[in-house]
Amino acid sequence: MKSIFYWMMLIPFLVFSQDQQTNNEEYLIVGSAIYSAKSDKMKEFSEGMKNHNEQYHAEGAMGVRIFTIMNGENAYDYMAVMGPMPWSALDTPNPNQEAHDQDWENNVVPYLASEEEVTFWRFHNNFSHFPTDFEMSKLRVTVWDIARGNYDEMISKLEKVTKVLKEKSSETPFGIYTNEFSSTKSGQDLSVVYFFDDFAWLGKDQKLKEKFDEVHGSGSFDTFAQEWMEITNGATQELWIYNQSLSGIGPQVTTSTED
Template sequence: MKTKKISSVVLIACLISLYGFAQESNTDYQMASIVFIDAKIGHEKDFESKVIEHNNKFHNEAPNKGYLDQVISGKNAGTYVWVMGPCTFTDLENMNPGDGHEEHWDTEVVPLIKGYGAQEYWRFNEKLSYYPNPVVNRKFANLWLIDLKRGDYYRFKTLMGKIAEAYEKKGTGNMRVYDNQFNADDGRDVVIIWDMENMAELDIMDPIKPAYEEVNGEGSWDTMLEEWEEITLKIDSQLWRVNITK
């Protein structure tokens, strides 16, 4: 009974902090709004062309800048991902892409769509990322969608902080971490993204282990891997085409 009472107090405190002071807003972050879309079979190129046209007309600058990606591995291969960002929830609330926006999507893009999938909001975690030099000509991305054990996010955060320090020590490569803003109980809690200019980069061996152990001590890599296994339930590794422009 005492434990339940303490839990209730913590929950109430959290709710007060979230909603009791709604007049105070925080927009000092970057987020990506994404929606999964299946194009009609045989009309994929037409779909790409029309979405690119739509982005150029109505989503050509932040915070309303639009991108088109596509999953090209795994069970969701072929599915497109329409991305908008970097943005905040305030930006989404105040979005005004201009006259003709809805009409263009409904008349030019919708006829080429087979169906919509999930809508998700991913917040960039700058502290856990290493991205000093954005990959300007990025064409592909390797994504790890991670299902964390409940209550172990704090351990994940500590591990990723150490890995980010190792990347900084090494001084090469890139790694972006995003937190899913809504828990759909689908194993998509956090995502790690490595950007690439071409798929050939997947054949390049550039291990982070030496830099990690230089920062954290000899044998620390194996210790990290053991803890990683303890806190993760599964990883869905995917390859995406990104920033499709033609």
């Protein structure tokens, strides 16, 4: 595993407040990586990951959460998520690095089939919505491929849609992220993450069109949808389930994006 990612796994996922982004000069980032266990070593992998996280990532700045991916080409792999933090945090040495790395190499790496998709995402606090004190459970993650030269247009459209979500669907937490090192090959430019508790939420009509028209005027959603298709090259969606047994810290998110 890459040494920079070792360090990043010492940072808790989604522990922040609005002031961190508005008052600091640096913006915040979130890191993610996908792990696949060897099919005949699932028990050993689970035990190694569980023990590693309990020992090195169970509290405070050393916390980490693991999610199981439920669909798509990464189905049944594991997503590790960490951050947010400013880039400058990577300049601070970790006093437990050597012991952490040895445990990982000895008790987890031998049971990994692969490690891939290490990605750094910029968190957009002003476009996101985290109510006070909610818990991680299930995530619907949509990653958009934005056509070249359309970043500013994307941002202007995000302003419109997040305004609708905050006003009309305030009960549903969501986060907006952009890839710090996107490429035309990967197509991973924008990530929209919804947090929900029950699978039934997936089967409900969220009535986005109606809500959008209520906020921006009749017919505005159809115009928005057409313009959005013109600046994007498609998207992929995954369902992630918080994995309590492999995570170092619990599901509670104790801060919010509210003032």
